[in-house]
Amino acid sequence: MKTNIIEISDLEKTYVTKGESLTVLKNLCLEIEEGTKNAIVGQSGNGKSTLLNIISGIESFDNGSVKAGPYTLGKMSEKELCEYRSSFIGLVFQFHYLLKDFTALENIFLPAYMAGKNKKQAMEKAESLLNDVGLYERKNHLPSQLSGGERQRIAVARSMINDPQLILADEPTGNLDPENAGIISDLLFSVSDKYNKTLLVVTHDVDVAKKAKNIFKLQNKQIVLAGDL
Numbered sequence: 001m002k003t004n005i006i007e008i009s010d011l012e013k014t015y016v017t018k019g020e021s022l023t024v025l026k027n028l029c030l031e032i033e034e035g036t037k038n039a040i041v042g043q044s045g046n047g048k049s050t051l052l053n054i055i056s057g058i059e060s061f062d063n064g065s066v067k068a069g070p071y072t073l074g075k076m077s078e079k080e081l082c083e084y085r086s087s088f089i090g091l092v093f094q095f096h097y098l099l100k101d102f103t104a105l106e107n108i109f110l111p112a113y114m115a116g117k118n119k120k121q122a123m124e125k126a127e128s129l130l131n132d133v134g135l136y137e138r139k140n141h142l143p144s145q146l147s148g149g150e151r152q153r154i155a156v157a158r159s160m161i162n163d164p165q166l167i168l169a170d171e172p173t174g175n176l177d178p179e180n181a182g183i184i185s186d187l188l189f190s191v192s193d194k195y196n197k198t199l200l201v202v203t204h205d206v207d208v209a210k211k212a213k214n215i216f217k218l219q220n221k222q223i224v225l226a227g228d229l
Contacts, residue, residue, distance in 0.1 A: 005166055005198045006032035006055065011064035013050055024050050026221040028064070032214075034165075037189055037199045039209035041226060042218035048202040051218065052170050055200070056089055057081045069165055086115045090159030090197070092169040092188065096151040098143040098158075104150075105130060105139040108158045115162055122161070129157035132191055149180030156188055160195060167192050169201040173208055185211060 011028040014021050024047035032038055042048050053059040054066060057073055066073035071084050085091075098107045105126055112122035130136045133153040135146075143151055152172065159167055169188060173181035185201075185208040192199040201208060209215050209226075217226040 003034045004031045005034040005069055006030065006200070007065070007067045008055075009065045011051075011054070011066060012062045013047070013054065013059070014062055024221060025054075025061075028222050030216065030223045032198060032200060034198055035196060036214060037192065037201075037212045038214045038216065039201045039203055039212035040216045040218055040223070041203060041206070041209050044204060046218055047221065048218050049170050052168050052200070052202050056091060056168050057084055086111065087162055088165055090162070090164035090167045092152075092155050092159045092167065092172045094171040094174040096143070096155040098151055098154060100143050103140050103142060104135060104146065104154050107143070107154055108161055111158060112161045117162070126157075126161060129160055129191075130154075132160075132194070133157045133187055147180075149176055149183060152176065152180070152184050153187060156184065156191060160191060160197070163195075165198060167197045167199045169199070169203075171203055172201065173203065173205055181205060182207065 008028060008030040011025050012023070013025040014023040040048055040051065050059060054061050054073065055068060061074060069088055071088060076084065102110065108129055109122055109126040112125065113119060127136065127139065130139050133156055135150060135153055138146060138150065172188060173184050176184060189199065189211050201212065203209055215226040216223050
């Protein structure tokens with residue numbers, strides 16, 4: 001029996017600034033099946049990142065229903081939101097957000113340590129993930145000693161450290177040259193496949209989107225299944 005890990009219905013989001021309002025999402029519905037690899041494409045500034053931020057609990061929404069696994073967004077306490085972000089989802093952003101004074105290994109390990117995981121087991125998992133992304137030999141390097149592509153590979157590994165069910169990636173190749181973009185997207189799909197994670201990628205890169213099983217397009221404030229890209 002198929003199970004949906006994301007169920008969104010009649011979602012609406014409006015930004016209000018200086019008395020002016022801009023509605024970016026309206027009556028949006030989306031279902032993502034557990035274990036699948038998915039991409040959302042669309043024009044820049046049309047709300048793709050907003051949608052991902054809503055699913056990740058970073059942004060609020062005005063109307064509708066957003067469910068991710070056993071969690072109902074919009075109805076959770078701050079404590080429940082923290083638990084959701086630390087255990088159920090893994091996040092990869094356009095910018096890596098690595099801590100500059102910590103090594104590659106420490107950057108991967110820290111989210112598990114902060115979540116109260118066993119230190120020895122978390123360190124072993126971090127080392128294993130470093131190996132998965134091909135950077136074990138660079139484990140003691142600081143972010144400043146790594147290339148842009150290498151830093152993003154660390155960010156991919158970090159997103160997996162707490163064994164989340166859902167990986168959310170917002171333009172993960174947006175700051176990279178075509179060669180590194182290909183490496184990162186391949187890695188993101190292969191690692192999420194290896195650990196049987198549901199993947200949802202927001203991207204403007206057609207080559208990245210084509211690697212997904214399901215490709216959705218955000219247009220006119222709603223989601224539709226995309227045809228050939």
